Amino acid sequence: NAGVTQTPKFRVLKTGQSMTLLCAQDMNHEYMYWYRQDPGMGLRLIHYSVGEGTTAKGEVPDGYNVSRLKKQNFLLGLESAAPSQTSVYFCASSYGEGSDTQYFGPGTRLTVL
């Protein structure tokens, strides 16, 4: 099992450009999450999904959109990138029951110039 994978690993954008980050999991997890990590602030939840076809806003959703068309994939979109979106983005997934442990991907480092 690959677990949780993210593509790309690194990306540099200019202000105003758009891009999509892809997260894939092969553990048949119901729940998937997108976080951003900034220095000294821990991880903050952007959006999450509790099942195929569902999405919900997290703590810092502005400027981002998501889609969960397939159970194994969770896409994070930036329609018009801003320098404030420079961050490391992590995807996670979980079963959604029991201890509900979240398993994390390796991260995507995004720089917006």
Place this chain on the structure above:
Amino acid sequence: GEDVEQSLFLSVREGDSSVINCTYTDSSSTYLYWYKQEPGAGLQLLTYIFSNMDMKQDQRLTVLLNKKDKHLSLRIADTQTGDSAIYFCAERYDYKLSFGAGTTVTVRA
């Protein structure tokens, strides 16, 4: 989200015990977690504790939970250089996790 607080830095000598502390705010949290992040990597689950437990031990790791004070701690026995990393405390609320800012642990020889 809920507020989770932890000290930012800890320096420990190799072979000593490390204790990382965390406070949380949501008394209805069912699970609390400790994650480890090594440089350039994602978060790796170290251990978790259910809210009706006071203590959980797993090899070199001991988790203590004081629900009355909403205080969680992680003790690493016989700290090694490979334990140098950022450690995150997290509490679960609804379907989501709320993370602390992370404690950077540096192990010195």
